[in-house]
């Protein structure tokens with residue numbers, strides 16, 4: 307589906323991406339885990355066309371493209387919900403922005419928000435719900451773009467451990483049902499190992515220090531079976547924090 311070659315980006319002469327290659331086959335989930343500041347968000351912004359690269363190429367379905375703008379949905383770290391709209395209308399924003407009648411997708415949006423535990427809060431404005439609830443609404447909005455490729459930047463970071471686990475399962479279920487391809491960025495190695503078909507452990511400059519293929523069906527149990535991979539991933543990260 308996506309081939310990225312030698313993607314480079316510097317800010318003020320300081321390299322953040324030093325020539326990254328990335329292949330995403332259709333379906334499945336590549337989880338990227340790395341320390342704060344290593345360039346994970348920058349990668350997603352480059353892919354989504356929010357920031358221009360200094361060099362490199364992107365091919366989507368075999369065709370070279372300047373970015374994936376319009377071809378992917380990005381959930382940024384900042385939820386960007388509109389304060390004057392309730393959660394349901396926020397979730398339906400992509401439908402409005404595409405010029406479609408939001409009433410035609412309202413059932414789908416309601417169902418999605420319900421699956422994300424927001425069924426009771428559809429008419430609440432973002433300012434009156436918790437950060438974790440806002441984040442879940444932003445996740446629903448991202449999925450309602452209907453794009454086959456979804457870029458998730460720390461999508462569950464504001465959630466407590468229990469809700470986080472539930473949402474990991476829900477997102478993976480949706481991915482299977484809707485046949486989406488996910489690029490899932492997280493600080494949390496446990497999360498990466500639970501949700502990724504492949505897991506890349508990144509260091510500074512987005513150097514790929516480990517490429518892991520966790521065993522078993524997803525979402526995987528957090529304990530026991532993954533302990534060896536978790537240790538390997540932690541060792542890869544050692545010394546990479548500035």
Ligand SMILES: Nc1ncnc2c1ncn2[C@@H]1O[C@H](COP(=O)(O)OP(=O)(O)OP(=O)(O)O)[C@@H](O)[C@H]1O
Nearest residue numbers: 317318322340341342343344345346347348349493
């Ligand atoms: N617009 C920008 N101008 C200047 N520097 C930037 C800009 N965007 C990102 N950077 C720098 O690029 C580096 C990588 O930032 P980025 O946000 O991509 O890291 P990250 O891995 O996503 O971090 P985190 O996990 O904390 O979100 C940081 O040093 C950051 O300060």
